[in-house]
Amino acid sequence: MLAKLTKNAYRLYHAGKPSSQYRSASHGMTFLGGNELMQRTRRQILDILKKRGRATLEELSKEVGLSPVTVRVHLSVLQRDDLVNVEEVRGKVGRPYFVYSLADEAEEEFPKRYHLLANRLLSGMEDKLSPETLQGVLDHVAAVWVQERAPRLVGKGLADRIAEVARIRTEEGAMAECEEVEGGYLLKQYNCPNLLVSRAYTHVCALEERYIAGMLGVPSTHAESIGSGGRVCSYFVSLRGTD
Secondary structure: OHHHHHHHHHHHOOOOOOOHHHHHHHHHHHHHHOHHHHHHHHHHHHHHHHHHOEEEHHHHHHHHOOOHHHHHHHHHHHHHOOOEEEEEEOOOOOOOEEEEEEOHHHHHHOOOOHHHHHHHHHHHHHHHOOHHHHHHHHHHHHHHHHHHHHHHOOOOOHHHHHHHHHHHHHHOOOOEEEEEEOOEEEEEEOOOOOHHHHOOOOHHHHHHHHHHHHHHOOOOEEEEOHHHOOOOEEEEEEOOOOO
């Protein structure tokens, strides 16, 4: 059965993203072969492409220690998940061949330590800038951020605007939702995308407050903060004075 699925997947393969039939064959391979082993092999392929930049199917097969047909199935899954790009190369002689490389989305699969840089930048700004100048920089960042989101919010009433802000914040990693409560609305964020920075620098929370208030177009109260030990980051928007 496994060999049959492998052969079928090979036959269905084509340059570019795999077809729905090929995806089904790949998923069958994953189930039958053991998910942990399959994930480890795909991780190995990503690591190889990260180090080499580009590699052919034969080169990947040799380094991974699996047959080209089996490696091709793993590559199809990585293509499906937008982690790997494939390019057809045609030489002056011989048959064309495919070269694989990491897609931009694959960068998220490798360790990132953005908070270390952010903390150092904020520390340097605190050392070199006056409190007034630092405040001005943060206000400018928040204003530009709001301006980028403005097209998604223009023309919306308060309820729709809050719902859209929740969607925007979720896209930004905050796992946000909103609900109507007595006297107004509550925007809740169950994750802090900048937690390792906000715990060290309260400027980050203040920046987020200005960003959210700017998108809402009305004042809001930061009722609870994950950075200060809360379970969620919540913002209360009162209906008073919003008419």
